[in-house]
Amino acid sequence: MQDKAKEKVVQNLDLLIDNLVSLPAETEYVEFKHNFSQAEEEAKDICALANSAAFHDAPAAYKIWGIEDSSHKIVGTNFNPKTKKKGNQELELWLRQHVSSNCYFEFHEIVRNGLPLVVLKIWPAFNQPVKYDNIVYIRTGSSTQKLETGSSRETELWKKIQKEVFEDQVALEDVAPTELADILDCNAYFDLLDAPRPQSPETVAHFFLEEGMAAAQDNGLISITNLGALLFARDLSKIPTVRRKKLRVLQYDGNGRIGALREREFSQGYALTLDSAIDYIDAIIPSRDVIQGATRVTRGAYPSIAIRELVANALTHQDFNMTGTGPIVELFDNRIEITNPGSPLVDVDRIVNDPPRSRNERTASLLRRLGFCEEAGSGWDKIIAACEHFHMPAPAIEIQQERSMRVTLRQTTPFKHLTPQERLDACYWHACICYAQGSHVTNQSLRERFDVKSSNAAQISRLIKEAIEAHLIKPVNPDTSPRYREYLPDWA
Structure with missing residues (x-):
């Protein structure tokens, strides 16, 4: 070959x-x-x-x-x-x-x-x-x-x-319809859409042309666009414009970047590799046994749905115009960091509640149709809710010199071991997720979020007071008795 x-x-x-x-x-x-x-x-x-x-x-x-x-x-x-x-x-x-x-x-x-x-x-x-x-x-x-x-x-x-638009630009030229399947996994496209596989290479090429994953040339051959390469390339390494866009997963020994245990690059297009990448990450993250009812089950240290949404976001919303870098997942003993090139298009503090914006509309639209992501803006709702269900600190979002976005997940941590800032962050994001779901924060909802007993309600009351003073939340009705008072994000 x-x-x-x-x-x-x-x-x-x-x-x-x-x-x-x-x-x-x-x-x-x-x-x-x-x-x-x-x-x-x-x-x-x-x-x-x-x-x-x-x-x-x-x-x-x-x-x-x-x-x-x-x-x-x-x-x-x-x-x-x-x-x-x-x-x-x-x-x-x-x-x-x-x-x-x-x-x-x-x-x-x-x-x-x-x-x-x-x-x-x-x-x-x-x-x-x-x-x-x-x-x-x-x-x-x-x-x-x-x-x-x-x-x-x-x-x-x-x-x-x-x-x-990067997605529309040519990645490879002079490809005959009979050669398209050698470069892109065309069958996977039809399988993901649950559509019958065409028998004719020309018909296959027709669908890829209609999707914008290929473009017709004057000489009768076709060009593969960056969109087609990014999603369905059999090997991104062989396509110069996207070879640095491969998803990388690194696992370190300890909490620093000195000792790398293993590294894996996923060289196929995103539509081909996302599921296997998530399975790989799930397999190497720490796990522990928990009791559910009368049954002992093994549960990963991080919610799989949060990892999936974050990795899908990193692939979909990265800034393709930034060369020499691509999405990366780094696993440490105490955290996971997921980084993608480019800063977000929405205010980070409003990422749950503001209308969604996609930097790469063609990629996002096609991945949505293929079942990998949503354009409804519910991804962050799922991430926050999953972290709350695991009683983890809220995801930490960093914008690094306007060149990249990093999201950090930390493992389940008791309320007493959270830093003051982690408590405030979790309180704010809890208010945002409640607001998105049409409800409000209460002392009880925060106790459930942090897994704090009702006998320690005073700790949560102090946190609420601190969050109000920090202009993160505000009471729905200040005249309500403190015992029954409800809260919403300060910007609402």
Whole structure:
């Protein structure tokens, strides 16, 4: 299978080179070069080609070493991207550090007529213009130049880029309908929808085109979009635009990140891997025996439904435009941390009660239809309710430098061992969940939430007073007797 894939890449590169050398001249998104020049100049070209591809709505830009730029004659090159260095650093690593993180590119090597060529494929800029050392470059004809700030061309480039949605962008090109099932698990799509599997590859391709998981090309072949790759790829590692979006699960020995016990990457698309990832996490979290009635049962330290909702949220609502990072689940002896790239689109303090907003509408919509998540905003209700049922501290939500969102779950903790802040947080989220369900907080409901005996009601009364003073909750009717008083979130 690998040999067949390599052969197809070579064939596609042969066709690509034939098409490009037949152009009458270099374009804003195609450049030919005999040999490698200076790393700084090549980085500027990469930046300019990515921006020019976006500006001209091209599916990709290309730079090819080993072709004479004036005659387009194949002359070969002495450039080897695998061995080339900038100082003591590998060239590719240096390039990725100096061009902005929204730049995707990939080197390919090929031999034509016994002469070595290097093909650099560069995906169009998305989210914002690509920069080299914080400067934006673009192509004018066959020359690379700085993009003038405030120019009409800069305005037009931004308009082009902001129309682009990551899910709609091309992940792989030139795929025949008969090859689609080799890259995506098409049968899983129909099985998850409980729909019959079509027998014809063309019919299968039709459904993926209709879903936006593939796009038609002018040459009769199809492109797989990032949406299709993210959800149904058999191996995300083989698709450059999404290879860093794999879900990772790490388990540590102790409460720090020094000693890793095990690590696993889930390389398949999210629709293929979510269930197995949850099963894997459930299998390695601590468990204990509890008595339910007259029966002893084994229960995990964390509610499975909360883990499932949090992992599904991390996959669905991550910021795909942030490159070099993906969703990660980390398990420690005393907690689980679930992190995804990008900050949330809603105020964290109102995440239970505000209307839901999805950063990736196509992904969220399709995962909802496939039964993996909801767009009704009830996910956080389930997470909070599950934590309360397990008498755990409320989930802790952190926004890290506006680049990522981390949710931490801690194991069941008696009320007396909770920190003052953990008690206040749990009280606030209890008020939010009650409000979402059309009810109010009472001393009794908080005692049940914390598993506190009625004889210790005074502890809960003090917590309520502290929560009011902290402007987290307020009484529904201040004139009601304290014994029967009800409370709601302070913002309600």
